[in-house]
Amino acid sequence: MTAPVATVLNPGSFDPIHLGHIDVIEQAVELFGDVVVTVMHNHEKTGGLFGVDERVTLIEAAVAEAGLSDHVRVTAHVGLAIQAAMTAGADFIVKGLRNAADFEIEQQMALTNHSASAIRTVYLPCRADRHYISSRFVREIARYGGAVAHMVPGPVDAALTRKYGSAPDALTDTTPKTP
Numbered sequence: 001m002t003a004p005v006a007t008v009l010n011p012g013s014f015d016p017i018h019l020g021h022i023d024v025i026e027q028a029v030e031l032f033g034d035v036v037v038t039v040m041h042n043h044e045k046t047g048g049l050f051g052v053d054e055r056v057t058l059i060e061a062a063v064a065e066a067g068l069s070d071h072v073r074v075t076a077h078v079g080l081a082i083q084a085a086m087t088a089g090a091d092f093i094v095k096g097l098r099n100a101a102d103f104e105i106e107q108q109m110a111l112t113n114h115s116a117s118a119i120r121t122v123y124l125p126c127r128a129d130r131h132y133i134s135s136r137f138v139r140e141i142a143r144y145g146g147a148v149a150h151m152v153p154g155p156v157d158a159a160l161t162r163k164y165g166s167a168p169d170a171l172t173d174t175t176p177k178t179p
Contacts, residue, residue: 009090024096061155082117
């Protein structure tokens with residue numbers, strides 16, 4: 001790998017981090033060099049599956065599993081993404097896109113952030129085999145006993161298993177049944 005050309009901030013709730021997030025982080029490392037993954041926390045929103053500290057720990061473990069620890073730092077921030085970017089010394093904000101709906105939401109945020117801070121946002125599309133993954137669906141599937149190991153890093157799968165138990169065979173066995 002060449003020397004980093006920039007430091008970028010990848011903000012999100014990451015509740016939990018999934019393989020689509022890891023894909024965006026991998027792309028950002030390849031393109032920019034150094035990535036600060038920041039768990040954004042809004043005190044007005046209570047709850048969440050994992051606490052902020054747990055999310056930071058899970059992201060660190062997932063980044064280590066992906067072999068990215070040398071180029072990724074994980075933080076938590078209360079407030080605006082542009083404040084987190086300035087604190088991190090980030091040159092850009094990086095956001096992953098799965099579909100057109102993501103673009104609509106992210107574009108409005110990016111334009112607002114740029115007008116308030118001059119920090120630009122760069123969009124990275126998720127790989128085709130990961131564009132369907134969302135934290136919301138991962139949480140829901142895991143809550144009702146479904147298998148999510150193909151959608152999340154190993155440390156997250158283990159944390160979900162600790163929280164909800166293992167997936168029942170009926171939901172994980174995809175072998176066709178013969179009459």
